[in-house]
Amino acid sequence: QVLHRLFLFSFDTILIVSSKMKFSAAVSSSLFLLSAASIAVEAAASSEENAKLRHLHSVESTQFYAWYDNDYNHPSRKSGKKDGEGSKKGEKGGKKGESCKDVDEDKDGGDDDWDILLPKDGNTPSRMSDLELALARAEDLTARRPILLNRVLLRQNPDDVGEWLKRARLYKENEQIHQAAGALEEGLQTVKARRAVGGNPNQMVLQLVKIYEEECKDIAKARDLLDRVCNRYVYEFKNVDDLAECFAAWVELELREEAWDEALDIIRSSVVVPPNAPKWARGLSKSLRLWDLLLDLEESLGTVQSTKDAYNRAIEQKVATPLHILNYATFLTEQKYFEESFSAYERGVELFGFPGVKLIWKAYLESFLKRYGGTKVERTRDLFQRCLEACPAEDSTEFFLMNGKFEEEHGLTKRALGVYRQMCQKVPPEEKYTAYQLFIAKTSKYLGQTATRDIYQNAIQDLEDGPAAQLCLDFADMETSLQEIDRARAVLTYGAQMADPRRNEEYWNTWNEFEIAHGNEETFREMLRVKRSVEASFSTVNYNAAEMSGTASKTEALSNEDAMKMIAEREGMELSQTGNNPSALPGFVGGKRSAQDAKLEDVEERVAKLRKATAGIIESKNDDADAGADGDADEIDIDDELDENDEDANEGGESMVQNVTTKAVPAAVFGGLVEESKKKT
Numbered sequence: 001q002v003l004h005r006l007f008l009f010s011f012d013t014i015l016i017v018s019s020k021m022k023f024s025a026a027v028s029s030s031l032f033l034l035s036a037a038s039i040a041v042e043a044a045a046s047s048e049e050n051a052k053l054r055h056l057h058s059v060e061s062t063q064f065y066a067w068y069d070n071d072y073n074h075p076s077r078k079s080g081k082k083d084g085e086g087s088k089k090g091e092k093g094g095k096k097g098e099s100c101k102d103v104d105e106d107k108d109g110g111d112d113d114w115d116i117l118l119p120k121d122g123n124t125p126s127r128m129s130d131l132e133l134a135l136a137r138a139e140d141l142t143a144r145r146p147i148l149l150n151r152v153l154l155r156q157n158p159d160d161v162g163e164w165l166k167r168a169r170l171y172k173e174n175e176q177i178h179q180a181a182g183a184l185e186e187g188l189q190t191v192k193a194r195r196a197v198g199g200n201p202n203q204m205v206l207q208l209v210k211i212y213e214e215e216c217k218d219i220a221k222a223r224d225l226l227d228r229v230c231n232r233y234v235y236e237f238k239n240v241d242d243l244a245e246c247f248a249a250w251v252e253l254e255l256r257e258e259a260w261d262e263a264l265d266i267i268r269s270s271v272v273v274p275p276n277a278p279k280w281a282r283g284l285s286k287s288l289r290l291w292d293l294l295l296d297l298e299e300s301l302g303t304v305q306s307t308k309d310a311y312n313r314a315i316e317q318k319v320a321t322p323l324h325i326l327n328y329a330t331f332l333t334e335q336k337y338f339e340e341s342f343s344a345y346e347r348g349v350e351l352f353g354f355p356g357v358k359l360i361w362k363a364y365l366e367s368f369l370k371r372y373g374g375t376k377v378e379r380t381r382d383l384f385q386r387c388l389e390a391c392p393a394e395d396s397t398e399f400f401l402m403n404g405k406f407e408e409e410h411g412l413t414k415r416a417l418g419v420y421r422q423m424c425q426k427v428p429p430e431e432k433y434t435a436y437q438l439f440i441a442k443t444s445k446y447l448g449q450t451a452t453r454d455i456y457q458n459a460i461q462d463l464e465d466g467p468a469a470q471l472c473l474d475f476a477d478m479e480t481s482l483q484e485i486d487r488a489r490a491v492l493t494y495g496a497q498m499a500d501p502r503r504n505e506e507y508w509n510t511w512n513e514f515e516i517a518h519g520n521e522e523t524f525r526e527m528l529r530v531k532r533s534v535e536a537s538f539s540t541v542n543y544n545a546a547e548m549s550g551t552a553s554k555t556e557a558l559s560n561e562d563a564m565k566m567i568a569e570r571e572g573m574e575l576s577q578t579g580n581n582p583s584a585l586p587g588f589v590g591g592k593r594s595a596q597d598a599k600l601e602d603v604e605e606r607v608a609k610l611r612k613a614t615a616g617i618i619e620s621k622n623d624d625a626d627a628g629a630d631g632d633a634d635e636i637d638i639d640d641e642l643d644e645n646d647e648d649a650n651e652g653g654e655s656m657v658q659n660v661t662t663k664a665v666p667a668a669v670f671g672g673l674v675e676e677s678k679k680k681t
Contacts, residue, residue: 146170148392158190160386162198165207177215184208193238202242205229206249219257226250230270240280244270244287251293264301267294291319295327304335315347322348322356326363338371358395361387364401374410381411400427405443413446414434424459431460433467439473449478465498469507472498476514485518496530500538 069551102140150167164187171180184204193201212222228234237243247270254263270290298307311328314320325348332341343363384403407416420439427435436459440452456475460468472495492511499507515524
């Protein structure tokens, strides 16, 4: 055990002595300790020679480190002489004293080595005292090993805050409280804030205050330390937030001691920088942490007037945040100062902008509506108008809903619908579909379903293809509920150009069910023809998508014209070279909405013409069947008849459809479309 422990001790000694001596001296010192270990074993084996260990347990381990200091300060080391010089002098002595020297070394060598661990007091030890002393010294040195290593690191870098805190913690673990406090005091005097590493210097202040308060039970020392740091600026911090944290710790100390007035005085003085304050501490009046603590203590411990003054000072110095404005207004509302709370909201609205002011506007409007309700309608409308004018599109939805609800409850229906219309125009594109749905629902509730036709038309023009196709389904369902089958079919035909059959199967399934329920063979064929044309218009997108997905990576990309030619060959049709789009198939619906075909009434006119032609053809077929003509009366060749009608129309001749009865369509069915057509004519 002695050999093992002293070997560990010799290894640590290399680290300790290397901070004061050269590496060779450290190695030689460790070798001394190894020799001392061997002599300790010899002393345990033979107790006849040693006469030095009478008072073993009274020897302090500090004598060992005194030996290190004496060895380091020895004149032979300070002289700077090399080892070679000493050897040369030894050779001059010749061989005359060589035998005497060997005898002396054999006689006194063990005692000299043993002096490293044992004092020279001339007393005769017992046999077990050697082991006890060696073990006691080794255990004491092992216990002090972390502190000694920490001391070496601090000598290398005195500005390491982490090592100073670690030193204090080691002393506390050894229950040496005063040494821990002294270490932190020494650290505050040694560490320079601008060169500090491993932490902030204020951590040493806070730890020292904690030791004084909890371990030493000396509040006076803690207060004196904080007063020296905060008011007398004995320590220069790099950042003003470190000083603010010390002030906060001082206030919390006084609150724990239930010194309410002292805590309030300290926090009030912390945000007022004296004229003699150093330059680095002048930013203390802008510390958000101190202002938060001050406002909280004023609400809890101060008066109403002192709290109002504190909030007003924070707003005037522009250190207030939106949360401070909300707390100030809430405090005034709790104290029944309603108009002053609205003034606080107004100051916050002027001080901040979006998105920070969004919470202030919301709380302002809610508080105003809760206070006055519908008694001050014009003032409320002005507030909503100011808010919506300053509010960006992405934050405006909530305020539009609040304004619309207010107009519904306390205002006019016309104004409420106007608010919802404005919301549809201002909200972001991803929220427009929901906004239009709400607008349509409110309009249907207050004005009826027929009043929603214009809204549907505007929404379809304003939305993207996906939401617009979904809205066309809703529009057609509304027309179907009003028994306006032709208008519903026209809406479905118009919305088909925005619904790709390969991706939007719901749209075409709905149209299919609609034709089964309300259509006939001709209308069903027309739906299939439109479906093929829409597939052709979206076919180039599918080819490009297949290429991007890697399924057709080995084939060359098809251009729009090549794709349309391939589809025309498959359908047995010819490409029309007239118009601006030479690759468009005749009679097919375009893939993109143009300004000329975007009008819904054009589609309605086409459907009306188709309906008239279909009725005439069916009537002529029935007449042929009654006369006994050959052929099946159930078969209808609508394509041939339409081609003949188109040829006659192109030649300027008369139509072959005769004896067709017509009936005027009520103007109420078309709503505002009739008035627009009259204006155009």
